[in-house]
Amino acid sequence: MKFIIAIIKPFKLDEVREALGAIGVAGMTVSEVKGFGRQKGQTEIYRGAEYSTNMLPKVKIEVAASDSLTPLIIETIQQVASTEAIGDGKIFVLDLSEAVRIRTGEAGDTAL
Amino acid sequence: MKFIIAIIKPFKLDEVREALGAIGVAGMTVSEVKGFGRQKGQTEIYRGAEYSTNMLPKVKIEVAASDSLTPLIIETIQQVASTEAIGDGKIFVLDLSEAVRIRTGEAGDTAL
Amino acid sequence: MKFIIAIIKPFKLDEVREALGAIGVAGMTVSEVKGFGRQKGQTEIYRGAEYSTNMLPKVKIEVAASDSLTPLIIETIQQVASTEAIGDGKIFVLDLSEAVRIRTGEAGDTAL
Amino acid sequence: MTGPMTQDMSDRRESTMNHRLAGIGKICGGIGALGASLFAATAAFAQDATAAATDAAVAAAETVTEAATAAAEVAAATVDKGDTAWMMTATLLVLLMIIPGLALFYGGLTRTKNMLSTMTQIGAVACFAMLIWVMYGYGMAFGPEGNAYVSWGKWFLSGVDASSQAATFTDGVEIPEYVFIAFQMTFAAITVALVLGSVVERMKFSAVMVFALVWLTIVYFPVAHMVWAGGGLFFEMGALDFAGGTVVHINAGVSALVAALILGNRIGYGKEVMAPHSLTMTGIGTGLLWVGWFGFNAGSALEANGSAGLAMINTFVATASAGLTWMVVERAMGHKGSALGFCSGIIAGLVAVTPAAGNSGPFGAIILGAVASVICFFFVTVIKPKLGYDDALDAFGIHGIGGIVGALGTAIVFAPGFGGPGDGSTGIGAQLGIQAAAVGTTIVWAAIGTVVAMYVAKALTGLRVSPEVEREGLDLGEHGERAYNY
Amino acid sequence: MTGPMTQDMSDRRESTMNHRLAGIGKICGGIGALGASLFAATAAFAQDATAAATDAAVAAAETVTEAATAAAEVAAATVDKGDTAWMMTATLLVLLMIIPGLALFYGGLTRTKNMLSTMTQIGAVACFAMLIWVMYGYGMAFGPEGNAYVSWGKWFLSGVDASSQAATFTDGVEIPEYVFIAFQMTFAAITVALVLGSVVERMKFSAVMVFALVWLTIVYFPVAHMVWAGGGLFFEMGALDFAGGTVVHINAGVSALVAALILGNRIGYGKEVMAPHSLTMTGIGTGLLWVGWFGFNAGSALEANGSAGLAMINTFVATASAGLTWMVVERAMGHKGSALGFCSGIIAGLVAVTPAAGNSGPFGAIILGAVASVICFFFVTVIKPKLGYDDALDAFGIHGIGGIVGALGTAIVFAPGFGGPGDGSTGIGAQLGIQAAAVGTTIVWAAIGTVVAMYVAKALTGLRVSPEVEREGLDLGEHGERAYNY
Amino acid sequence: MTGPMTQDMSDRRESTMNHRLAGIGKICGGIGALGASLFAATAAFAQDATAAATDAAVAAAETVTEAATAAAEVAAATVDKGDTAWMMTATLLVLLMIIPGLALFYGGLTRTKNMLSTMTQIGAVACFAMLIWVMYGYGMAFGPEGNAYVSWGKWFLSGVDASSQAATFTDGVEIPEYVFIAFQMTFAAITVALVLGSVVERMKFSAVMVFALVWLTIVYFPVAHMVWAGGGLFFEMGALDFAGGTVVHINAGVSALVAALILGNRIGYGKEVMAPHSLTMTGIGTGLLWVGWFGFNAGSALEANGSAGLAMINTFVATASAGLTWMVVERAMGHKGSALGFCSGIIAGLVAVTPAAGNSGPFGAIILGAVASVICFFFVTVIKPKLGYDDALDAFGIHGIGGIVGALGTAIVFAPGFGGPGDGSTGIGAQLGIQAAAVGTTIVWAAIGTVVAMYVAKALTGLRVSPEVEREGLDLGEHGERAYNY
Ligand SMILES: Nc1ncnc2c1ncn2[C@@H]1O[C@H](COP(=O)(O)OP(=O)(O)O)[C@@H](O)[C@H]1O
């Protein structure tokens, strides 16, 4: 099993979620994060105090998936989330050694 | 060492934290996330605009633990966080290759 | 490749970010979390109802990095984020099996 | 100077005032002359009072009646636009207290998931109270006919138009009746909203509406009549209640306690963290409540005069004193002085000074505020936790307890020896007895009425939301919305 | 009782009132006597009206003019400080409606990323309107010379000083002209701010400012003149509009619709979640709007009298009724009663009661509020989604639709048969015709003017922000700030 | 028209006015007649002034004194309920400025972790000021006995009751003394709260309280006496200060600067991001400050008359002008027009128009607001960063600088050539000299007094929180709470 972490632009969330649903991803977990990278942030000024933190709002999607579905998931996210503009984000894939569904105690692929 | 990620229902947080403390887990990191899965969300309507996002508030717990303690942690979370209702959440276990305590620079199991 | 997760004190974020930038880390993802550990939290009282949750605000930094840069990153974070006071946080290192840049579809080290 | 009345009641007022004086005379073991001097003291507030009226007051109580009545009939009552301007301002200040004031004060103290529910319940019962008021509430409280407990007539405001006038405390000075009706309407609206402080986060919206209907009808309107209407029970007793400490705060506080007991505690009460979701909102609410309370207190003079000025300054200093005192007591108890403590003290002070607003000197008010603050502090932080009931936002702990302290304390600060505007004709002990009787009656009446209202609501609606809705929050479960979508 | 005017216009007022009476006389097929009785009815509101004036009114319309004019010249007009106090209070209540009231009401409904943009646009156009008003707006609406559509003179308030006075509806009763100017200024300021409700989250700040300048000049000032100035078109027609339902709400609502159509929908409209970012803020805004609206409605009496009192009580009960009705309709449609529904109902009720405030009895107002709430509900939840245009915050759906319901409904609730203060001399049907004519004219005028104003803004500024800025939010893109940095 | 005074002082007032006129006479090199014509101009505001008084004013200054004094003694001073209504409204408007107004304005600008601390410090010093005011502050500022720097008597409001009256600027017109005391009380309360703007996020709560006690006693009460009391130094000099630009804004601003210098910068100042945690709250605060400021400015007329109306319209347009100007300057400097800039401009405009409120025509006020906005902009964005001190919320940059611009500018806009209400008897240059003298004296007095107050606070409390508490935030460290628990 794999644990896929995708950092995307916030307004792409709905599209990505739908696309993943369409290829059979039953669940995912989403959180709001701040991203730091090549994309430059807006400069904010408050009464002369200038802040250009380059910290941009991003959305992080975490999906645990079977090994077999993983490539398709990666491809789907990559295609749907891309705007071809800098700052589109990243997909990270980690090995997942175990997964448990809390409600039932089921483990492994069936828990996803 | 293992890195355990548990997605649970928010109101279960206190119970889970206490149960983990009782079995010797000294630390953990918690964040608020939105979950997407089998559990259906409430429909929200604002002046006729209907949103049923199925994104439900969940809490994510991250615990780094020694290999030996991991099974007990999984069991504890699974049992305490379960309400036997849909949406109780998941436990994911990843391999942790290194852990460092920032204050002291200690590494490995003693850093947890 | 490695996926490095660092939990640090919030006011150390700017320093850490700059230090990482200096050693060549081009990107990272940051989120606000609550930490539970040895450090004791403030007691809050609201009209006699006392809460000492020991949940303290922390910042989580996630950095995907090449294997070669990883030791330096760990060292840098450890040194910069340390105040030598309890609660300074942890660094966790996981194996990263794949990384993809969404904009271009590039994979592996070049995607970071 | 206990309450306003309408023009139609001015005749009855003269005779009831007479009865009242007589009643007080009996209680004090005194006679007519004593009563008359009390009347004279009352008249002293009215700077426009004619010398004739004052002279008449010095005579025996029997003669007063006729003379005053005659005088009232002779002099055409006039409406001063300054009074009208002030009373309109005062009326909308009380609305400011309800929404956004109380909605924010209470809403900030609840958890995020119940913010909208709290605000909407407050807004909706206030609206409901306004509609009921113009239908039959005004008639039940200030109708042309009535007894000591309730009045009747003027249903649906029949006979009232833009030229109708209502009497003030000064003979010959009146205000447009619509303004008086609107002013009193806001009192009904805020009082029922105050009760909700104990039952938020778990009571159904529909149950709240049914409760409001029944409670206003069997508790509020009668108690308002007793306190403020000429011929009302407490009015006759000579109870001092400048701006409604009894009818608003004790009434709401006691009802809140009883309602919370019937409803039961919130799931997780005492175990889970139930910290206020936004003390910022509570802080805004506190500020708006204070500002609005001047409508309440200084507005209760019904005129823009020195008595209103006295009520105003007292509403400043008693509140300031109570706010700081709460923080000082927190420190004295080994805690930090807290923002919520400051806000709680502010409200406790406002509650306590309500009956005393025009019935105290500024330094009496300062002490009254401080005492109320100390007592409320101990009640909500020491006693309440021991009792274990879940008065979610301390509606009883602050409005009930603070209201009782204020009502009893008014007997003391009213006395000239304590810098009060009283003439000393009624001894402090005697006045304390009158106040205690009014307080006791209100407590019993409110408690019984609330039991009835809650059980009617239970029968019709089930009273309490399901545990799932309670967990998820009433905002989503009852209203289908979230307060914040950041 | 349709609108205020300045001292300089008092002569013209007498003759226009005469014309108006004559006009109505023709419409009704009646003659002078009929018109005179309407005048008498109007005069009945003025409690200080002398018997002489009343007598004169009973005479034929021709004689009325001369007599009244003469009387006005003889009696030295006096300023009552109670009126002045109330009008100053009313003026700042309208400011309270704008900021923070409307800024929060609208701001809470937008997404987080546009909160500051929404608030700042509202604040800035309001400020701009104030400056324009004292330069030439007052002259265009209430200047000493003029025709049915616009007036002129008093540019830059020339000739006005602290001792200048403006007439009220009662002969011989005046208020300081600066107060009248300030009061009317706030109406201009809030009206242009209301329009923005449909165009937020995508219109450039600079475009908003240009639009405001043109729109105020070619739409607001003329319509204000038509409605409120003696000699104005609607004023002459005898249209009933107590506090500006036409000039403020229909005007703003229709303009908002047209502006939204020209501007186009927000990116993602109908697809992405665009839930209000903080209904808490919208709730605060709703409360402040209600409180401030009393300045608007009861202030439009221009005096602190019984008519203001009537406007006040109606502004309570119509609003309460509309707020609850919206929730009831939601339930009837199978949804939950919502907090936003409650707030929407409150605003719909306030809008609807604006023209009727002093022109209705309380129960007429209650029904008017309920009807407006039902119609606005269906419009914004059923009809609007079908039409597909993006009136972001329902400025048209609530102010436009609610304003039309109010304007027409006023013809009905004014009638004595419905408990209104009218004397029945103009039949409901005839009055409905007058109201409809005023509404129709306003709609056409506002629509055309808005087209011009939007295209001027487009030519000068480009009108709409870039898609990138729209996505990222106007707060960062247009103002370089974030509303929240938690 | 510089300041109010109590009945007991009316005799002294006549003679001090005489002295003042004489003083001005000397400064201008003129004689009695010149002074008398100034008096006549002042009297022109008072619409109820009898012809006799006006005639007397035309006579030589010596004769004025006796005649006016005599007249004052003969005519029984009356209280108009319209004035009372307005002054009560004005009083609570100033409270609205403090909480929630200033608490939100300042609180929104601080970081999340210090929100409650900021709000509570403001609320608590305001409460403390109210209590001190009724104890000895009123006596020190407006006591029956006194010299040019301070007065004494009426400790604990002795001798004041509901029938006491205080003089206004018009002979024979008075208001209830309690209302005057309450009105002035709110000025003391807000002024000390304003100072805190520079020291938030690091000063101990206990230190703030000690500072408030000392500062009010040695700075505020004396300066208030100098400015507003008959016989006060600036009053005698003929300094123009309609609503307290000197005593409130320059005083608070300079004190804030000095306090910030003594306290030192916040940890991380200039390095860490210290963006406002909620500009939404700052926006609400801005709106409430503007609304409340009408109590401040128009209330300072002490009557509901044309002068108040002038102050009102100026408070609208100067503010509108300043708000927009700040945004324009931002654009001119290559930045985006910002929401915080708009809010900052609004406050700068309000500050600047405070001394000019009734002393300017509307267009003078517009220019004054614009100039103040430009100067404050450059000060806080260009000069302050270079100086390196940490006036956290720009209390000096806006209140100090804006106050100075306003005080000096009043000399100009007052002149009839600039559309002001002055009669031109004192040349602009001469008036500028008087204004500058008053400003300079205030600066020196405030600076010295603040040094004393801060060191007393340091000695007793340690002044500053520990670095740990400062890092973690004063909400948790000083009050044991969090502002938000979402
Ligand atoms: N090495 C990294 N580790 C973790 N997150 C990263 C890393 N690099 C980039 N990110 C995340 O991806 C986002 C986009 O990266 P950025 O460099 O701006 O553009 P792009 O993805 O187009 O190269 C960043 O805002 C950050 O959240």
Ligand SMILES: Nc1ncnc2c1ncn2[C@@H]1O[C@H](COP(=O)(O)OP(=O)(O)O)[C@@H](O)[C@H]1O
């Ligand atoms: N494949 C997945 N990857 C990551 N998180 C998941 C996944 N599936 C479910 N989750 C998380 O677990 C939560 C509960 O899942 P859900 O399917 O609703 O119920 P259950 O856990 O009872 O099967 C979701 O809200 C989501 O946060």
Ligand SMILES: Nc1ncnc2c1ncn2[C@@H]1O[C@H](COP(=O)(O)OP(=O)(O)O)[C@@H](O)[C@H]1O
């Ligand atoms: N086992 C763990 N798993 C995940 N996070 C942990 C763990 N232990 C500690 N943390 C995180 O590190 C933070 C600091 O830990 P703490 O024990 O307080 O101090 P220290 O790092 O100095 O030992 C905690 O607040 C928590 O966020």
